[in-house]
Amino acid sequence: xxxxxxxxxxxxxxxxxxxxxxxxxxxxxxxxxxxxxxxxxxxxxxxxxxxxxxxxxxxxxxxxxxxxxxxxxxxxxxxxxxxxxxxxxxxxxxxxxxxxxxxxxxxxxxxxxxxxxxxxxxxxxxxxxxxxxxxxxxxxxxxxxxxxxxxxxxxxxxxxxx
Numbered sequence: 001x002x003x004x005x006x007x008x009x010x011x012x013x014x015x016x017x018x019x020x021x022x023x024x025x026x027x028x029x030x031x032x033x034x035x036x037x038x039x040x041x042x043x044x045x046x047x048x049x050x051x052x053x054x055x056x057x058x059x060x061x062x063x064x065x066x067x068x069x070x071x072x073x074x075x076x077x078x079x080x081x082x083x084x085x086x087x088x089x090x091x092x093x094x095x096x097x098x099x100x101x102x103x104x105x106x107x108x109x110x111x112x113x114x115x116x117x118x119x120x121x122x123x124x125x126x127x128x129x130x131x132x133x134x135x136x137x138x139x140x141x142x143x144x145x146x147x148x149x150x151x152x153x154x155x156x157x158x159x160x161x162x
Contacts, residue, residue, distance in 0.1 A: 010055045015077050018119040020059060022047050022097060023090030023111045028061060028074060029083040040082060043072055046090070046111065048097040062100060069101060086119040 020026060028043040045063030048071070052058050057076040062069060074081055090111035097111075 013055050013077060015081075016121055017076055017084055018086050018121060020047055020050070020076070020084060020086060021089070022050055022095055023092035024086050025088040025090070025114075026059075026061060027085040027087060028072070028081060029085075030074070031080045031082055044087070045070075045072070046097070046100070048100055050095075083121050086117060088114045089117050090114050 024047045026045070026047055030041050030043060032039050032041045043061060043063065045061040047059055048062045049060040050057065051060070055077055058073055059076055060071055060073050062071045064070070092111055
């Protein structure tokens with residue numbers, strides 16, 4: 001099979017997904033079919049592996065539910081995966097975090113340098129930090145000052161008209 005034909009066919013199947021990395025805490029919104037009903041189930045956990053390339057790329061997500069480790073391998077461009085939300089970004093030195101399987105309790109979720117963030121399919125929303133809040137407050141003060149100046153100018157114009 002010619003690679004260009006394969007790429008052309010796969011091009012339509014790609015979905016816009018956030019840049020998921022190993023060590024991230026993600027929420028997977030999965031479609032679940034039960035009899036004739038269809039619902040969305042959220043699976044939140046840590047990405048411990050990314051495998052494959054192109055349309056066949058998969059991510060392995062692990063969480064601990066009631067003291068039992070649960071892993072889910074999900075194709076990244078699957079139609080059953082509605083949306084991916086990145087909740088926290090972790091810094092790791094390995095591409096596969098299989099060593100987390102042996103850990104129990106709090107240590108099982110240990111990944112260094114966790115940073116709060118929120119990223120989803122197509123949207124990037126920065127989390128407001130300390131520096132950002134000060135900038136927002138400063139911008140709000142400027143707006144208030146500008147409005148105050150405008151009111152003063154209007155008052156002066158009214159006096160000149162009298």
